Amino acid sequence: MQQSNGMQQEPTISYRKALRQALREVLYADDRAFLMGEDVGRYGGAFAVSKGLLDEFGPERIMDTPLSESGFVGAGIGAAMAGMRPIVEIMTINFSLLAMDQIVNNAATLRHMSGGQVGVPIVIRMGCGIGRQLAAQHSHSWEPLFAHIAGLTVLSVGTLEDARWMLPAAMRSDDPVVILEYTSLLNSEGILDGNVGSVDIRTACVRRHGSDVTLITYGTGVPKCLAAAERLAESGIDAEVLDLRVLRPLDEQSILASVLRTHRAVVVEDAWRTLGVGAEVSARIMEHAFRDLASPVLRVAGVEVPIPYPKHLEDAAVPQVEGIIEAVRKVMS
Amino acid sequence: MVDRFIMDAATAKGLLHQMLRIRRFEDASAEQYSRGNIRGFLHLYSGEEAIAAGVMQALRHDDIILSSYREHGHALARGIAPSVIMAEMFGMADGCCRGRGGSMHLFDVATNFYGGTAIVASHLPMAVGMALAIRKRDEHRIVCCFFGDGAAAEGTFAESLNLAALWSVPVLFVCENNQYAMGTALQYSHAEKDIAQKGRAYGIESVHVDGMDLLAVIDAMRHAEAVVRTARKPMLLVCNTYRFRAHSMFDAELYRSKDEVVQWKRRDPIDVFTTWATGCGLLTEDAVAQIETTVANEITEAVTMASQGDLEPVEDLERHIYATE
Numbered sequence: 186m187q188q189s190n191g192m193q194q195e196p197t198i199s200y201r202k203a204l205r206q207a208l209r210e211v212l213y214a215d216d217r218a219f220l221m222g223e224d225v226g227r228y229g230g231a232f233a234v235s236k237g238l239l240d241e242f243g244p245e246r247i248m249d250t251p252l253s254e255s256g257f258v259g260a261g262i263g264a265a266m267a268g269m270r271p272i273v274e275i276m277t278i279n280f281s282l283l284a285m286d287q288i289v290n291n292a293a294t295l296r297h298m299s300g301g302q303v304g305v306p307i308v309i310r311m312g313c314g315i316g317r318q319l320a321a322q323h324s325h326s327w328e329p330l331f332a333h334i335a336g337l338t339v340l341s342v343g344t345l346e347d348a349r350w351m352l353p354a355a356m357r358s359d360d361p362v363v364i365l366e367y368t369s370l371l372n373s374e375g376i377l378d379g380n381v382g383s384v385d386i387r388t389a390c391v392r393r394h395g396s397d398v399t400l401i402t403y404g405t406g407v408p409k410c411l412a413a414a415e416r417l418a419e420s421g422i423d424a425e426v427l428d429l430r431v432l433r434p435l436d437e438q439s440i441l442a443s444v445l446r447t448h449r450a451v452v453v454e455d456a457w458r459t460l461g462v463g464a465e466v467s468a469r470i471m472e473h474a475f476r477d478l479a480s481p482v483l484r485v486a487g488v489e490v491p492i493p494y495p496k497h498l499e500d501a502a503v504p505q506v507e508g509i510i511e512a513v514r515k516v517m518s
Numbered sequence: 519m520v521d522r523f524i525m526d527a528a529t530a531k532g533l534l535h536q537m538l539r540i541r542r543f544e545d546a547s548a549e550q551y552s553r554g555n556i557r558g559f560l561h562l563y564s565g566e567e568a569i570a571a572g573v574m575q576a577l578r579h580d581d582i583i584l585s586s587y588r589e590h591g592h593a594l595a596r597g598i599a600p601s602v603i604m605a606e607m608f609g610m611a612d613g614c615c616r617g618r619g620g621s622m623h624l625f626d627v628a629t630n631f632y633g634g635t636a637i638v639a640s641h642l643p644m645a646v647g648m649a650l651a652i653r654k655r656d657e658h659r660i661v662c663c664f665f666g667d668g669a670a671a672e673g674t675f676a677e678s679l680n681l682a683a684l685w686s687v688p689v690l691f692v693c694e695n696n697q698y699a700m701g702t703a704l705q706y707s708h709a710e711k712d713i714a715q716k717g718r719a720y721g722i723e724s725v726h727v728d729g730m731d732l733l734a735v736i737d738a739m740r741h742a743e744a745v746v747r748t749a750r751k752p753m754l755l756v757c758n759t760y761r762f763r764a765h766s767m768f769d770a771e772l773y774r775s776k777d778e779v780v781q782w783k784r785r786d787p788i789d790v791f792t793t794w795a796t797g798c799g800l801l802t803e804d805a806v807a808q809i810e811t812t813v814a815n816e817i818t819e820a821v822t823m824a825s826q827g828d829l830e831p832v833e834d835l836e837r838h839i840y841a842t843e
Contacts, residue, residue, distance in 0.1 A: 219654070245654060251684065256643045256677030263647020266632060267582070269654065271647075286674075290637050291644060299625035300616030301838035303632065336839055359841035 201371040203348035204234045208272070211356045212242055215270055218356065221248035221257060222274030222310075231276045232312055232371055258284035258309065262291050262361075265307040270356060278313035278365065279323050285330075292361035293336030307362075308355045314367040314405055315455050315503050321491035324499070326455040328404065329462055331363050332432040338362045339432040340386055343407035345375045347430060350384040358386065367405050386431055389439035395425035398449040398513050401440060401466055403429040406453040406504065413509040422517060432462055440466060441473050448479040449516045455503045458486035480516040485509050530800040531809065533575065533732060537567035537788050538813045540591040543600055544763070546817045547590065547607065547621075551767050555825065556607045559636075560621050563591035565730075565762035568787035569664075569694055570595040572735025573755075576743055577662055580630065582652075584645045585664040587622035587636040588694075588761075592664055598626045600820035610827030617830055618838070639665060639672035642691070646678050649687035653750070660688040660746045668699025670713050679720040682752035690746045691717070691754045694729065696761045701773040717754030729757030730785045733794065762786075 198206075211218050220235060226249040229236035239247040250257040254275060261273035275281050281288070288309065295303045315324040331339045338360060342348050348366070355362040392407060393414050400410040407428045414424040427443050429436065444450050450470055452463035463484040470482050485504045492502050544562040551560050563570070570591040577583070577596075585592045593603055598614060606613025607621045614626045623634040632648070635641035645663035652659055669675055670693060682689050699707050710716060717724030723745055727738040738755055745753040760782035764771050795801040 251677075251680060253677035253681060255640075255674045256646070256681050259640065259643025259674065259678070260647030260650055260681055263644035263649075264651045264654075265647075266644065267648040267651035269651045286637055286640055287643065290640060291635070295625075295633075296841070297838045298615060298619045298623050299627075299633075300614070300618050302615070302625050302627045304841055338840075 197374045198377050199372055199374045200345055200348045201234055203345050207349055207352035211353050212246055217270040219246045220272045221250050223250055223276045225274050232368055254280050254283035255287055259287040261307050262305050265305045266303055272308045275311040278311045278325050278327055281311055289334050293334050304359045305361050306359045310364045312368045313365050314369050315492055316369045318494055318496055320494040324492035328432055329456050332462055337433055340364045341403040341432055342366050343404045343428050345377055346381055349377055354384055354386045369405055389427055389429045389436040392428045393426040395423040397423045399425045399427055399443040399447045400451050400453055401427045402453040405455055409506055410453055413506045416510055417513055437469050444470055444474050445477050448477055450482045451512045453485045453504050453509055455487050457489050458484055461486050483512045483516055485512045527800050530795045533571050535809050536571040536595050538809055540567045540594050542813050542817045546821055558620050560767050561588040562763045563588055566694055566759045568732040568735050569729045569757045572732050573692055576739035580659045582630045582648050582661045584632045584641045589624055589634050593624045596629050596631050598629055600816055601823040604820040604824035605827045608824040611830045612827045639669035639674040642674055642678035645689050646682045649689040650685055653687050662690045664692045667695040667704055671707050679722055683721040686751055688746050688750045689752045690742050693756045694759055695756055696759050700765045714756045722752050722754050724754035727755055727757045729759030730787045732791045
């Protein structure tokens with residue numbers, strides 16, 4: 186590495202590589218852990234997240250599965266019930282509905298239905314998001330579907346830090362955890378603060394402090410809201426960006442704490458507006474902080490259309506920085 | 519066929535006790551349902567007792583069992599107390615799932631009994647996964663998974679059999695073919711009516727068994743032991759049987775003739791076994807009568823205990839959703 190003026194440059198890391206490091210850490214840490222999913226081994230992962238892991242850990246720890254989402258997610262649940270710590274990768278969220286019965290009726294349900302006897306410590310990871318011109322069947326933002334299910338913990342990986350440390354935290358849970366990773370962020374790079382070391386999977390996180398308005402978001406909304414906040418700062422509006430991170434159970438306390446400081450909120454998400462995470466966040470603010478609001482909560486969300494293939498229409502279907510800025514100006518006026 | 523000299527009187531007594539306990543328990547369940555003490559869906563196992571008794575006698579305490587929603591018989595044969603199951607169906611806190619599951623969701627980790635699953639075939643992949651965990655840890659136990667002919671039409675059935683064979687895991691699939699998926703006869707559900715063929719298509723050794731004949735089931739289990747426990751491979755046992763009662767308490771039985779039911783009842787597995795065991799001198803008529811009395815007392819006691827149980831406090835509604843609560 187080249188060194189200039191005596192300062193050592195910190196290495197940058199990609200979101201993809203951070204996810205891979207997380208996988209390596211948990212596979213080394215616990216013999217009971219194994220990764221299974223379509224093309225995770227010999228192919229190296231559909232998005233190259235698990236590239237090289239088959240060589241490093243062998244076929245018992247990195248298991249290629251056939252195209253049987255219900256089958257291998259169910260098998261992961263069974264393995265978890267029998268004392269293993271499976272990490273099941275569903276290649277993309279688009280295929281998750283094929284396993285939805287297993288996730289909803291078994292993983293999320295068994296502990297309660299068995300009167301506390303049967304825990305399901307499974308981690309289910311899936312790539313998701315909109316914005317790569319993959320058309321309606323491959324461009325989904327179904328966070329609200331998972332966040333609706335009692336019994337699940339649902340995580341949304343919006344930053345490099347969470348890409349690196351959410352999985353180890355999820356592996357410490359004795360309950361089913363769904364981790365939503367965003368394919369459009371895989372190549373994003375940054376410097377990882379090595380001092381962080383771990384994250385919790387209970388709380389939302391303020392990614393930018395501000396005093397005038399709170400932008401509440403998750404996933405790909407995080408970089409968009411941070412970009413919008415920078416632009417707003419140029420015109421003297423100081424926006425706070427709250428990354429929800431954990432979509433279930435929702436960290437209501439952090440949401441209310443921020444809104445009670447700023448008195449204004451805009452919720453931003455790629456998911457369709459109707460019954461989205463934003464609807465829930467907005468309702469909770471109304472229930473608990475209505476009298477502290479200087480302006481009604483606004484939502485910037487996906488347009489209610491199956492996502493079309495052409496770039497200009499796809500862009501128009503999901504929130505963009507311009508739209509977020511416009512909404513903030515509205516709540517500030 | 520099992521040689522009568524291999525079975526001793528105590529075993530014969532025990533097996534008849536198992537089957538009679540299931541039959542009388544189901545009679546009591548129906549009665550308690552009509553009294554309003556049991557609600558929700560109730561699916562009775564009457565007529566299929568030889569399968570639960572015959573399969574379960576071959577399993578070890580550390581083997582794992584999964585079943586469908588018609589699982590009272592399996593739970594009883596596995597050794598869960600009748601009173602605990604009855605209390606579960608009464609919705610009481612002393613039920614095996616603290617009343618949270620009811621008839622279709624009996625779980626008891628102490629006996630390795632993992633449901634009680636009411637989405638047809640959805641427990642098959644879980645059985646494969648539990649067997650995978652067993653294989654990975656190189657344990658000697660096996661998984662036994664009960665389901666019906668209706669489940670064999672689900673996509674998840676196909677996925678599960680393929681995974682079990684592909685991963686070579688020690689799981690015994692027991693298909694209780696009672697000829698009807700609720701009210702739809704096998705011929706209207708399956709183009710290939712021989713369910714064992716479906717197992718063979720996935721490379722799984724699959725055999726037919728007369729599910730009305732306890733001795734045939736016991737005999738089949740000897741072979742299953744060799745395949746699953748010793749050779750560590752999956753196997754499919756298709757037990758042909760018949761449910762004597764309706765699908766559930768809401769079923770008017772419009773889809774089958776009374777004559778058909780009568781024909782099958784002539785092959786009542788309890789009668790068939792009793793006739794054989796008394797005929798070859800393993801059981802006396804007195805012994806049979808004694809078992810009847812014991813069972814009657816067990817069931818009366820189960821109902822009494824269930825009706826005297828306590829309900830879960832409403833304040834505990836949100837407990838057991840996550841491990842920490």
